[in-house]
Amino acid sequence: MNSNDKKCVDVNVSAHMGECENVPVPVAPTTPVGTRVLRVPVTLAEIAVRTNMVANIKFPDPVLEIKDIKKRVKIIQCRLLLPGITAGSNPFQATTLRLFIKGFVRKNIQYATPCPNSSGQCVSSEMRSLTVDVPFECVTTIPANRFLTPPQLPFVNTRQEFDFFREQELGHGYPEKDHLLSSDLSQFHQVSTQFYNQLPYCELISSNIIEWDEAIDREKLPGHAPFEEGAFHEVVEKMFLEFTVKILQNQQVPVTAVAPPPTPPL
Structure with missing residues (x-):
């Protein structure tokens, strides 16, 4: 072949297409008989x-x-x-x-x-x-x-907060028997739920x-x-x-x- 000839197919020569044979093959394993749930x-x-x-x-x-x-x-x-x-x-x-x-x-x-x-x-x-x-x-x-x-x-997604009870001393200037009864502002608690809808x-x-x-x-x-x-x-x-x-x-x-x-x- 000439090195300058860049054609990879000779169009002047026809390529014969023969007939192909086929045979059946066994069916691949399938799901058992019964009710199934599909996402379609x-x-x-x-x-x-x-x-x-x-x-x-x-x-x-x-x-x-x-x-x-x-x-x-x-x-x-x-x-x-x-x-x-x-x-x-x-x-x-x-x-x-x-x-x-x-x-x-x-x-x-x-x-x-x-x-x-x-x-x-x-x-x-x-x-x-x-x-x-x-x-x-x-x-x-x-x-x-x-x-x-x-x-x-x-x-819809949900977010809910919750707190815990905490008893704290009031400090200088308050009677010792008195305490601060509340939640702790230094802590944050939350339950969040996300749904990934179609x-x-x-x-x-x-x-x-x-x-x-x-x-x-x-x-x-x-x-x-x-x-x-x-x-x-x-x-x-x-x-x-x-x-x-x-x-x-x-x-x-x-x-x-x-x-x-x-x-x-x-």
Whole structure:
């Protein structure tokens, strides 16, 4: 092989792919038959969120026309606000909760910009693109009856102080039979309890966007360009955004373990 040839695969020679055989193997040991408790993601709710957006978008170049716009929804915060409850209470209480959502709509705008000195009857142009993030933020209320499974509410941490009785002498100027009966200020005693609760999280399922863009500074091209041709730098955009999110939380779920199927003969 030539030392100057850096190719490690000769594309002029095809590599034959043969057929591979497979055989069944015995099933790995499984848990005995019976009821088991698993910690798995549980779907709390699946909701469609709707919001409206308005934005001004400025282009770095004059825009003859917009060719295409590709959009993608990006969620950066989806937080279900849960109230804390005391230990020993029912953590699966059905209650109305609020979901805080924050994100962006990423837009890649492909547009044609007139070439310099393009003022004749034929207008030549170049294809360019502009990528922008249009932010949105909202809060939506989820009624108690909308939850497929109630979320497990977090237990609140507790801190409790306690003291010990102490008898102390009063010192000079007090009768010997008198004493100070109180707790000791030089000591501090506390019992604290922390709970490490499971935080709900979201998954983005789908999105739907209806938009309307309108140029607000369009001017006719100079020179002898066709009268209907013009360029602009700024558009006003109005969007109706709808997306579906699934809210989940890791919870303990009882399941029934069954015997594995018999291994087929070789």
